[in-house]
Amino acid sequence: MKKVLLLITIFASLLACSNDDDSSTPSNNIPDDLPDVSQVTFTSPTTITNNYFGPKTTGTIYVYEAGDIGEEPEEEIRIEIRTNTKTVMGVTCFIQHDVVYKDGILIEDTDDWIAEDDNGNLWxxxxxxxxxxxxxxxEDNDGSWEAGIDDALPGYWLPIAPYVGQTYHQEYWEDEAEDYAEVLSTNETVTIDLGTYQNCLMTKDENPFETGEYEIKYYAPDIGFIKEEKYVNGALVEMEQLVEIIE
Structure with a gap:
């Protein structure tokens, strides 16, 4: 059984330093809605039980199409779980492999490091x-970050029991990665080309460095992420949706 103690160590160090320096410390900037990873355990972190996540096992590929509203989709996104793992902050994470093609050309190749705690929350x-x-x-590696390095901290990928009004940070690396989400609904009915899904989770995801922009995301029970709408200054400008599940 593993218990992550990073935040405890950080707080202890900052408290010790505060006797000599009354200036503000990084701990003062940590958002209140950043989940506290030091308070959870990861007994079987690569076993996925969270109902809103998919694909849950290797060998299954989710295919999405995305593009501007009113235009034919120009991007294809493929998501699958890798067979290997990545250890971060002492926790064994499963790897979600995410590739994006634009007009058939690879433009992004990403590995997301995710782990499930004993309560079913995905980190x-x-x-x-x-x-x-x-x-x-x-071109570059912009967007890369790792919890435990340069004071970066993990957040929720998806909570186990989301409720309307809940807010949570998905990550926290000050001035670099501070995305957060708000739960808008847990009983949405969503129709995409693959079918109609009931009791979907609906979230509003925001990046504080992109003023006026946000994303509405939908997750279907037993399937996972099925649709995303991007808004700029209140106008719907882009859409992404699940179009195929390859098993």
Missing amino acids: YFGESVKNYDDDGDF
């Missing part, structure tokens, strides 16, 4: 990102 421990230009040439 987001970071990601490794490779970005490519429109010709398929490597």
Whole structure:
């Protein structure tokens, strides 16, 4: 059984330093709705039971299409679970592999590091990102981060029992990665090309560094993420939806 003690260590160190320096410390900036990873255990972190996540096992690929409203989809996104794992902050994470193609050319290749605690909450421990230009040439690793490095901390990928009004940070790396979500509904009916899904989770996801932009995401029970709507200044501008499950 593993118990992550990073935050306790951070807080203890900051308290010790406060005797000599009354200036503000990083701990003052940690959001109140950042889940406390030091208070949970990860006995079987790569076993996925969270009802709103998918795919849960290797060998299954989720295929999505995305594009601007009013236009034909220009992006294809493929998501699957890798067979290998990644250890972050002492926790063994499963790896969600996410690739994005634009007009058939690879433009992004990402590994997300996720672990499930003993209560069923899914934690987001970071990601490794490779970005490519429109010709398929490597550009950079912008967007990459890892919990436990440079004071970055994990947050919820998905809580086990979301409720309307709940807010939670998905990550916290000050001034770099501070995405957060709010639960808007847990009983949405959502129709996509694959069918109609009942009792869906609906969240509003925001990045504080992208003013006026937010995403509405939908998760179907026993399936996972099925649809995303992107809004800019209140206007719907992009949509992504699940179009195929390959098993």
